[in-house]
Amino acid sequence: MPDGAAPDVTASGARPDPSIVLLLSPKWLTARARAMANERGRTARFTMLAVIGLGFWAFIFTLLYKLLVYFRSVPDLGPFLAGKLLGLILIGFFSLLLLSNIITALSSFFLARDLDLLVAAPVDWLALYGAKLLETGVNASWMVVLMAVPMFAAFGVAYHGGPLFPLIVLGVFIPFLVVPAVIGTAITLILVNVFPARRTRDILSVIAVLAAGGIVLLFRIVRPERLARPEGFRSLVEFVTILRTPTSPFLPSEWVQKCVLGWLNHRPDFLPAYLLWSTAAAAFVLGALLHRSLFAAGFSKAQESGQRWARSSPASRLFGRMLRPLGILRRELVLKELRLFFRDTTQWSQLILLSVLVVVYVFNIKYLPLKGEGITFFLVNVIPFLNLVLAGFVLASVAARFIFPSVSLEGRTLWLLRSSPMPVKDLLWAKFWVGTTPLLALALGIVGVTNALLQVSDFMFAVSVMTITFMTLALCGMALGFGTLFPQFETENAAQIPTSFGGLVFMIASVGLIAGVVTLEARPVYGYLSSRFYGTPSNPTEMWFGFGAAVLLCVAATIIPIRIAKTRLEAVER
Numbered sequence: 001m002p003d004g005a006a007p008d009v010t011a012s013g014a015r016p017d018p019s020i021v022l023l024l025s026p027k028w029l030t031a032r033a034r035a036m037a038n039e040r041g042r043t044a045r046f047t048m049l050a051v052i053g054l055g056f057w058a059f060i061f062t063l064l065y066k067l068l069v070y071f072r073s074v075p076d077l078g079p080f081l082a083g084k085l086l087g088l089i090l091i092g093f094f095s096l097l098l099l100s101n102i103i104t105a106l107s108s109f110f111l112a113r114d115l116d117l118l119v120a121a122p123v124d125w126l127a128l129y130g131a132k133l134l135e136t137g138v139n140a141s142w143m144v145v146l147m148a149v150p151m152f153a154a155f156g157v158a159y160h161g162g163p164l165f166p167l168i169v170l171g172v173f174i175p176f177l178v179v180p181a182v183i184g185t186a187i188t189l190i191l192v193n194v195f196p197a198r199r200t201r202d203i204l205s206v207i208a209v210l211a212a213g214g215i216v217l218l219f220r221i222v223r224p225e226r227l228a229r230p231e232g233f234r235s236l237v238e239f240v241t242i243l244r245t246p247t248s249p250f251l252p253s254e255w256v257q258k259c260v261l262g263w264l265n266h267r268p269d270f271l272p273a274y275l276l277w278s279t280a281a282a283a284f285v286l287g288a289l290l291h292r293s294l295f296a297a298g299f300s301k302a303q304e305s306g307q308r309w310a311r312s313s314p315a316s317r318l319f320g321r322m323l324r325p326l327g328i329l330r331r332e333l334v335l336k337e338l339r340l341f342f343r344d345t346t347q348w349s350q351l352i353l354l355s356v357l358v359v360v361y362v363f364n365i366k367y368l369p370l371k372g373e374g375i376t377f378f379l380v381n382v383i384p385f386l387n388l389v390l391a392g393f394v395l396a397s398v399a400a401r402f403i404f405p406s407v408s409l410e411g412r413t414l415w416l417l418r419s420s421p422m423p424v425k426d427l428l429w430a431k432f433w434v435g436t437t438p439l440l441a442l443a444l445g446i447v448g449v450t451n452a453l454l455q456v457s458d459f460m461f462a463v464s465v466m467t468i469t470f471m472t473l474a475l476c477g478m479a480l481g482f483g484t485l486f487p488q489f490e491t492e493n494a495a496q497i498p499t500s501f502g503g504l505v506f507m508i509a510s511v512g513l514i515a516g517v518v519t520l521e522a523r524p525v526y527g528y529l530s531s532r533f534y535g536t537p538s539n540p541t542e543m544w545f546g547f548g549a550a551v552l553l554c555v556a557a558t559i560i561p562i563r564i565a566k567t568r569l570e571a572v573e574r
Contacts, residue, residue, distance in 0.1 A: 018123055023131035026114065052504065057150040064154035072158065082155075083261050089151060090253035093144050094180060100140035101184025108136040109185065109295070110192055110302035119299060129291045133284075137181035148173065152260070159264035168263050172256045172273050175280035179252050182280075182287040189290060192298040252276055333422075333430035384456050384464055385525050389518055392471055395443055396510035399479035403435035404506055405497035406480065407565070408488045424569045428480060428562055436476040443468045459528060463521070466547075470554035471517055475510055481561020482506035484568050513557055520550040 071081045109115075109132050118128060152173075156165040255272035262269035326334065410417065417427060447464045456464075486502020497503065524539075524546035531538040 018121075018127065020127050020131045020134065023118065023123065023127060024135065027135060049501075049504070052508075053146075060147070060150040061154050061157075064151060065158050068154060068158035079261070079265060082159075083257060086155065086261065087253060087257045090176075090256055091251070093148065094176070094251065094253045097141055097144055097177065097180035098184050100144075101136055101181045102187050104140040105136045105185040105188040106192070108132050108139070109188065110299055115299065125292055125295070126288060129288050129295075133181060133185060133287070136185060137177060140181065140184070141177050145177075155260065155264060161264055165263065169260065172259045172276055175276040176252050176256050178280040179276075179283050182283040186287050186290050189294050189298055192302055193294050252279065333427060334434055336430075384451055384454055384460055385521075386518075387450070388464060388467055388471070389514060391443065391446060391468060392475070392510070392514035392517075395439060395468075395472055396475050396479075396507060396514070398439060398442075399435070399475045399510075400498040400503055400506055402439075403431070403476055403479040404483040404503055405488075406431045406435065407484045407569075408497050410489070414489065424566050425562075428484075428565055428569070432476060432480050432562065435480070436473060439476060440469065440472045443472045457532075460525075463525060463547075467517065467521065467550070470551055471514065474513055474554040474557035477558035478509055478513065478561045479506060481565045482509065484565035513553070516553055517550045520546050520553065522546075 067085070068082055071079075071085075074081065112132075152166075152169045155161065156169075161168075255275050258269055259272040259276075262272075407414075444465065447468045451461050451464055482502055482505060483497075486500065486505065488497050488500060488502075524543040527542055528538050530536065
């Protein structure tokens with residue numbers, strides 16, 4: 001054999017047996033190449049991401065640390081409060097992990113581009129399962145891991161966990177991540193074999209969104225804020241009983257809580273750690289056996305193509321008649337945007353989750369303690385104004401999810417739009433109004449209902465409606481502008497576009513806009529409420545200047561990004 005030549009495994013009779021590391025090495029090399037690519041502004045992007053990430057960690061750590069220090073100062077009940085807080089956070093983590101793994105497993109096990117090669121290659125079924133399970137777990141768990149780092153750090157510092165505390169956390173958190181990954185993969189495998197393959201993605205999207213909405217609604221109905229108000233219980237015994245009662249002794253989140261708090265309270269209990277590792281090992285074995293039995297049939301079904309029927313529905317004909325005054329070009333652009341939105345299940349199914357969040361939001365407002373001793377006219381009216389900040393964050397998040405990716409989702413069909421005699425501004429304004437109209441209706445509905453529940457004054461009602469209207473227009477214009485400046489035409493998943501560098505820049509700019517509007521309006525609102533509360537005259541000049549500057553800021557934030565986006569698209573080669 002010549003020097004340096006590869007051994008002839010076929011002639012020797014040895015069967016290739018690639019390891020999990022070898023199967024995952026292309027993923028690692030691709031990720032490293034993308035991270036180390038010599039692009040313009042790469043250093044600035046990484047620096048900005050690092051600063052924002054450290055700031056997020058510092059915020060979570062500081063918030064939890066101060067809360068845990070307060071719990072430590074509460075005699076007898078402090079450890080129970082800390083345990084219940086950790087348990088609630090871990091239950092939320094487990095729910096997010098399960099839903100994320102269910103969705104991610106469909107792409108990793110059945111729709112990934114490398115599966116055609118791996119399934120046809122002489123790869124051991126167990127190695128393939130382990131590699132794809134690890135890939136699914138990493139892609140579905142990285143966000144939870146990032147949120148868990150400052151959380152466990154706050155517990156360790158507040159309760160003096162010692163140098164071995166990180167090892168304890170690592171020892172219980174790894175199996176905690178494995179269990180939902182195996183369960184989510186098994187659920188996806190069963191769904192692919194039971195339902196038609198072309199409908200599996202739609203079914204998974206709807207199930208995931210419904211489950212997430214149910215979890216959020218259930219968490220709201222439980223009303224965990226009652227734990228911070230012991231006087232709301234009939235007796236101290238009832239309050240302590242609720243604190244002592246675990247959420248469920250059979251959940252891995254409860255085992256992590258017992259092991260971590262046992263170590264922090266200097267009463268180590270390693271039985272929960274044993275339960276975690278044994279459960280993770282048993283789940284892996286059962287998941288591997290299920291994979292061996294059902295994967296081949298499920299993968300074969302997943303190769304079927306979907307069905308698309310090109311026909312006119314009554315809804316499309318109704319919208320066509322309603323939009324007839326816009327003219328043929330603008331009407332067809334609007335109808336195109338609507339068809340694209342409702343054709344993608346991952347897009348419209350999130351409306352279910354959004355509806356649940358709106359219900360929870362109104363539920364929270366209804367039960368705000370704004371009546372009784374110590375609640376003044378000033379406080380009742382200033383809370384709805386400050387609530388505009390939270391509403392702005394919600395609107396920015398929704399705009400980032402639905403409006404920011406709209407230009408990128410054109411993908412390779414953008415050349416067709418650019419080669420036509422259609423003006424670019426018509427395309428952008430069609431995308432703007434299709435995304436802005438439902439978002440504006442949602443914003444006005446939330447503000448109207450919540451202000452009616454709070455029984456605010458006519459002045460605050462008008463301020464809230466005006467502010468949320470101009471703020472919504474500005475956020476939607478910025479989302480469309482930044483989405484055009486930072487496009488991702490080659491992406492296959494719309495959910496990845498808002499998490500890109502451009503999405504991060506848009507969210508930072510949105511925070512600046514919300515802060516600017518609230519700052520400009522804070523002084524006139526405070527002056528008016530003070531004049532009503534103390535009986536002093538208000539200053540009309542101050543009100544005209546503050547509200548006028550806020551309106552001009554919102555108008556500029558609406559028009560300027562769209563004009564920049566128009567210039568950017570016109571520069572794209574036809």
